[in-house]
Amino acid sequence: MKPPAEGKSAESKSADDSSVEIAFEGRRIAARRGESLAAALTGDGVRVMRSNRSGDERGLFCGMGVCHDCIVEVDGCANQRSCMTKVDRPMQVRREAHGRPPLPPAAGEALASGAAAERLSPDILVIGAGPGGLSAALAARRAGAEVLVVDERSQAGGQYFKQLAVEGPGIAPADRQHREGRALIETVVAAGVTIRSGCTVWGGFDPGLFAAADAAGAMEITPGATIVATGAYERGWPVPGWTLPGVMTTGAAQTLWRTARRLPGRRVLIAGNGPLNLQLAAELIAGGAEIVAVAEAAARPGLASAGLLLEMARAAPELVGEGVRYHARRRAAGTPMLYGTLITGIEATASGLTARVASPAGERTFEVDAVCLGYGFEPASELLRALGCGHDYDADRRQLAVRRDGRGLTDVAGIYALGDCTGLGGARLALAEGVLVGLAAAESLGRPIPAALRAEAARADKDRARHRRFQRALWQLYAAPAYDWSLATPDTLLCRCEEVTFGQIEAALGENMREIGAVKRRTRVGMGRCQGRYCAPLLDAFLADRFGRPRDEFTGFAPRIPVKPVAIEDIARLAP
Incomplete structure (x- = not known):
């Protein structure tokens, strides 16, 4: 209800x-x-x-x-x-x-007495109000299209431009990243784009029908074209204790700080792979937290990395400058950067948590209030897969990537995709790509693209190219090993929702179950509220390693509607 x-x-x-x-x-x-x-x-x-x-x-x-x-x-x-x-x-x-x-x-009475679904038919539907979605919406609107943006969060901006939601004495004011996001949101709204926040798209059906719901009730949306910009979520890292209260993703801790100026704890360990962990460390230090260490899975950069750093500086000097400033704040606070280091286990104590990390140099433990895990991202591509959009397995990123052309069009007519739901590229790449995809979607509906917008598209195309160069170099610099199955014990949970352990998975495999669907039916892995978002990629990789077969769009769980949990009453509202 x-x-x-x-x-x-x-x-x-x-x-x-x-x-x-x-x-x-x-x-x-x-x-x-x-x-x-x-x-x-x-x-x-x-x-x-x-x-x-x-x-x-x-x-x-x-x-x-x-x-x-x-x-x-x-x-x-x-x-x-x-x-x-x-x-x-x-x-x-x-x-x-x-x-x-x-x-x-x-x-039952509520279902029988509720209002029918609201029906909307915009020219273009944009799903996701992060940098890419907002950029695409603005470009399409400037080309004359009627644009509706829907987003599950209560505020537009996505993960990168998440907005500061509180103010008052003693609360740190909005920073440059906040202000940039706010300016973009205001520009999009002023251009005439409609943004519906707190709205979850839970189903996509052929031809071009989407089911959604918000606090007001159910919605049926039939756009002329659709742009999917649903972003990504952090990968699971199942080690003993990863489900304990006080253990959260890097993104969760950053959301606490950037939206509400709340710290995840006073003493914090950050462990994972990638630059977001360093940014979080710098932000929490500024907020008064003690970051006991940043445990980075990638090796320490050396002379061999000089070429990558030079390529990054040429492609996006402003982003390299941000990284330098984050490191400077970390060093000033005395926070060590532990390269080549993985978190191996977490235990609850009377006063908080004890976290163990390991590197070739040995094992260390830290007594903390909170542990933040950030071991990379999985594209939030469940809606694209449910719509039938083709995907290929990217072995370098260890994730599925949607097939699309240079203007973001997938192999399903009228469905465009951009941003991190297509493969991790970052906010700057999504902003550039949004211009190109938004104009392409508008043009597909017969909207003429004036010369000024074509010139903007040309600039965006150049920005897209240089940010792709930056991202390629960045992730070579941060190259790290995949999850190591030896980190888990038989009692370690693989599926957080259905409480399925690695031991139960092994028992199913011992019954000669080799296909992921059979393991799912036997153990209920992936049948919980998160719908396999954390366990499915890990289990797919586990089975691929165990049986020596490649991963592709058919080796994981089949996409299912609803792609997000939804109230039964909202499904009932869509009945004709």
Whole structure:
């Protein structure tokens, strides 16, 4: 069922209207209006948000609505993702026990009495309001197309341009990255693009029919052309203890800071692979956290890396400059950078967490409040796959990449794709690509492209080329080994949602099950709320290694509708 209607009464306003009181299991928590419920709870020291069927505690993990580990009950309404729930009124919040409450008795009446789905037919539908989606929407609108942008988050901007949602005394103001994103959002809105935030597209059907839902109800969208810009989410790194409260992705910790100025903890270990971990370290240090170490899986750059660094500096000197500044802040704080180092296990203690890391030089342990894991990304391509868009396996990135031409058109008519959902490229590449894809989509609908926009497209094409050069060099610099199966024990969870261990997977393989579908049916791996987003790529790679066969678009789980969890009532609204 949906949460109750959200409103603000006169009595809910305090002298400081930015402060909102949350009642959490006998505690009174002073939250900040506009932040996520997960941020407010984390800021008050709450780490445990639910328990699973086995009674194990879970907390904030992905911070972007993918994993569903942070679900709570809000004002009597169960299954609310605290990371996606904005604090805009006083709330009564409870932890969820087992996370699967029964369907309310009145559910049938609500289905029968609810309003029919809203029906929309824009020229162009853009799914995702990150840098690429916003850039594409703006270009298409400037070409004369009517554009609707839908995005699951409460604010446009995506992961890179995530906006600061709080303000007040003692809160660090918006930085340059925030301001750049805000300027883009305002420009897009001023151009006449419609943005529907808090809107989840859960299904794509032939020909050109999309099912979506937001707080107001269900939607049926039939655009002339569609641009999918759904971004990416962080890979799982299953080691003992990776499901403990206080262990979260790098992106989740960055969202806490960049949207709500909340720290994941006072003492933090950051472990993973890639430049986002370094940026997070610099930001949390500026916020007052002690970063005990950044454990980077890639080897330390040496003289052999000079050519890559030179190529990066030529292609995008501004991005290299950012990296230099992040390192300078890290060094000034005394935070060590541990190259060639992997996290191998995490344990709960009376005061927090103990994390173990290992490198060729040996093993170290750290006592911390929080552990941030960032071992790369998986494209959020589930909608593209469900639509039938072809994909190829990229062995270098260890991920599926959608097939598309130079203007972003996939092999399904009218479906374009750009940004990190097509393979990791970063925000700058997505911004450039958005111009080209937005204009291509508009032109496919018969909109003429004036000379000024064609000149802008030419500049964007050059920007796209140089940022591709930068990304190629960057990921050669950050080249790191894939997940090592020896890191897991038989009791280590592979599937967070259905609580399936590596031992259970091995038992299924011992029954001569060699196909991923058979293993799924035998163990329920991938059948939970995240729908296999964390376990499926790992299991696919595991089976490929075990049986010596290549990965492709058919070796993993088959795409299924709905691609995101959705209320039953919203499915029912689409009935003719």
